Amino acid sequence: MAVQQSSRQAPLKRGTRAEGTGTRWRDELIGWGFVAPFLVAYAIFLIYPVLRMFEMSFTYNSLVGAGGSQFLGLANYKELFSDPAFWSSLWHTALFTILSTPPLVIIALVFAMLTNRIRFAQWFFRFTFFAPFILPVSVAALIWIWLYQPGFGLISSYLGVIGLGNVGWLTDANVAMISIVIMTVWWTVGFNFVLYLAGLQEIPRELYDAAAVDGATPLAQTRWITIPLLKRTTILVLTLQILASLKVFDQIYIMTYGGPNFSTRPVIEYFYDQGFTNYRVGFASAVSAVFFFVILAASVAWFMYSNRREAA
Amino acid sequence: MIGGGKQIVTFWNLFGGGDGARLGTMESKFRKGHPDLGLKSITLAWGAPYYTKLAMATVGGSPPDVAIMHISRKGSFAPAGLLEPLHPDELSRYGIGPDKYLPEVLDSAKYQGKIYAVPLDTHPFVQYYNVDVCKKAGLLDSNDKLKPLQGPDEIIKALKKAKEVTGAWGLSFYPSNDPSGNWRLFYSLYSQMGGKILSPDAKEVVLDQSKAEKALEFMANLTLDAKVLPASMDYGGSVATFQSGQAGFYWNGEWEVTTFQDAKMNFNMVPFPNVFGSHLAQADRHSFVIPKGVDPESKKRSLEFISSMLKNSLTWAKGGHIPAYQPVLDTRAYRSLKPQSNYASAAKDVVIDPVAWFSGSGSQLEIIASGIFQVVMAGQLSPTKGVNQFRNDLQKLVNTPKPI
Numbered sequence: 001m002a003v004q005q006s007s008r009q010a011p012l013k014r015g016t017r018a019e020g021t022g023t024r025w026r027d028e029l030i031g032w033g034f035v036a037p038f039l040v041a042y043a044i045f046l047i048y049p050v051l052r053m054f055e056m057s058f059t060y061n062s063l064v065g066a067g068g069s070q071f072l073g074l075a076n077y078k079e080l081f082s083d084p085a086f087w088s089s090l091w092h093t094a095l096f097t098i099l100s101t102p103p104l105v106i107i108a109l110v111f112a113m114l115t116n117r118i119r120f121a122q123w124f125f126r127f128t129f130f131a132p133f134i135l136p137v138s139v140a141a142l143i144w145i146w147l148y149q150p151g152f153g154l155i156s157s158y159l160g161v162i163g164l165g166n167v168g169w170l171t172d173a174n175v176a177m178i179s180i181v182i183m184t185v186w187w188t189v190g191f192n193f194v195l196y197l198a199g200l201q202e203i204p205r206e207l208y209d210a211a212a213v214d215g216a217t218p219l220a221q222t223r224w225i226t227i228p229l230l231k232r233t234t235i236l237v238l239t240l241q242i243l244a245s246l247k248v249f250d251q252i253y254i255m256t257y258g259g260p261n262f263s264t265r266p267v268i269e270y271f272y273d274q275g276f277t278n279y280r281v282g283f284a285s286a287v288s289a290v291f292f293f294v295i296l297a298a299s300v301a302w303f304m305y306s307n308r309r310e311a312a
Numbered sequence: 313m314i315g316g317g318k319q320i321v322t323f324w325n326l327f328g329g330g331d332g333a334r335l336g337t338m339e340s341k342f343r344k345g346h347p348d349l350g351l352k353s354i355t356l357a358w359g360a361p362y363y364t365k366l367a368m369a370t371v372g373g374s375p376p377d378v379a380i381m382h383i384s385r386k387g388s389f390a391p392a393g394l395l396e397p398l399h400p401d402e403l404s405r406y407g408i409g410p411d412k413y414l415p416e417v418l419d420s421a422k423y424q425g426k427i428y429a430v431p432l433d434t435h436p437f438v439q440y441y442n443v444d445v446c447k448k449a450g451l452l453d454s455n456d457k458l459k460p461l462q463g464p465d466e467i468i469k470a471l472k473k474a475k476e477v478t479g480a481w482g483l484s485f486y487p488s489n490d491p492s493g494n495w496r497l498f499y500s501l502y503s504q505m506g507g508k509i510l511s512p513d514a515k516e517v518v519l520d521q522s523k524a525e526k527a528l529e530f531m532a533n534l535t536l537d538a539k540v541l542p543a544s545m546d547y548g549g550s551v552a553t554f555q556s557g558q559a560g561f562y563w564n565g566e567w568e569v570t571t572f573q574d575a576k577m578n579f580n581m582v583p584f585p586n587v588f589g590s591h592l593a594q595a596d597r598h599s600f601v602i603p604k605g606v607d608p609e610s611k612k613r614s615l616e617f618i619s620s621m622l623k624n625s626l627t628w629a630k631g632g633h634i635p636a637y638q639p640v641l642d643t644r645a646y647r648s649l650k651p652q653s654n655y656a657s658a659a660k661d662v663v664i665d666p667v668a669w670f671s672g673s674g675s676q677l678e679i680i681a682s683g684i685f686q687v688v689m690a691g692q693l694s695p696t697k698g699v700n701q702f703r704n705d706l707q708k709l710v711n712t713p714k715p716i
Contacts, residue, residue, distance in 0.1 A: 060713055060715070062715035062716065063367060063371070063715065064367050064368075064371050064392045064394065064715065064716050083708075145546075145548075146548075149548075149549055150542065150549070151542065151544075151545075151549065152549075168543070170489060171488040171686070171690065172544075172690065173687060173690075255489075257489055257490075257491055259489050259682075259686060260488070260489065260683065260687055260690065261684055261686055261693075262683055273676065273679075276364045277364065277676055277679075278670060278676055278715060279388075279716065280712070281715075
């Protein structure tokens, strides 16, 4: 689509260029001048650290200065690929993404559609669904730690009534990840909700009126008008959500410390542990480098898929 | 520079809650006694991130003048050259020389014969008990003191009796999602049998399979068979459970003493019981360290500050910690401090974490051990498999090239 646009605009551009190369150069310079401050910050705080990360991943570089910059070849990578703890942490990140993305998208869409129907005091619902998102992660996590508390936590005491009081929400290795997903959905669904609500409000009312005149049921209207017209929003929401889920760390670090027995430790905590608790920056860089390519691969795959869908 | 030409001592610590408040009292005493000196005290979060920050600041050339360090962490700080060695004569000049501590306490502040830290306290793992509950359970003598408990069977029997009285639990403890709790309990039990984790040079794992299994079986017994303790209890829950009278006993470090005093509870404290043949209990010590690279003048000011803090450590003792500074320990004021002085004898019967770059409070060793033992206590891993996993993970840490 982008390609089509630029080829359509090309003749126009050529026309303006005829005015003289001088103005064009000045325009370009001014443009670069405006971007420069950002580019400098980008180079210092992003590009340089990423390059350093790749460099350090080939050394035993340590946080406290030892190890130096002696080139080791692929020793860190070899150690990393043979460490089951790395693979399991990578799987936990993937599992969290698989478990959290569908509810975060579907619930956001459903809430947005319901809210969009409300004419009276809509602001209240917009506010309510979005409110948890403005909480800092530490507050949201602490609230849920107490809710999940076995014995006297709110959830346990309610579930106790139907005989389900003894779930070790954060302490049972089989349940802990699900508990974190539930907390994350509550905490962040508001962001996707707002994006969907904005998308819904851009759909012209006339389409629904026309459909109603033709005798389409509300369900058919949702299926054939709302969802197709929200396609671009959905692609945006999914893209942002997958990236956000892959980055999971904070709430897990606070709520379970990656436990019980590392059953919820995401890959980011794995390299945090290696780099900052064990001081092994070289090794942690190797882990980050591998994860960098995992995210890159996921992004490229998703980009290609969604481009095809958008074009279809 | 700031404060009108006043010389400033910057001090990093990791004390929150009641400890933080008592530290504040001691700091204001220092300020009053030293109007010529300024003090900038910075409290950071407890645990691994604190030590990361301290190490990075020291390497980066902008460390604080003086900082708190757990003695168990010396294995990752002293060999890395991050600490200033302290000469005995220099310390004596400030009244905090080597003769002012128990030999065991001073030894723990040394690395390869040199003193790197000035000990402030010993904080052992102890046993709290609810006097009312234990009385109803018939566990007290005629003076309302706990009858001595010894051996796994006797202890579990007592915990079961306490459970009958409370109708909830016999014991409160925090097996769940805590980076240190299970390690503290395991290391206490395992050390009571004379077990060692690492060789002195930390190059070899010397874990004793049968002793470690025995310790883990006892821990799993508490939650699985005797059911005197829920495997799902975490730290916050454990404090609340003991405070609300839902457990007769509480195993934890002594630092929660003021929590229960403030709640006007009828409780008492004794050293951790003799389960497997001795009274040894896991402990650590808070100490003052001077990071490498400070100039001699600020080192003098820091020693002045440390000296003032140690001499005022009776305030510190109220929070439960056993002062390391003997002159304070020998005062009548300390001896009449109850229940804190009841377990003062425990300061000698302690085991500090093995010395290695990956050990100590909030370290990878404690985190890994606590995680494995948690699933053992939840019944999701057998004690034998738990010990095997612990051994493998230890071996992995030992094999890892030292980052320091």
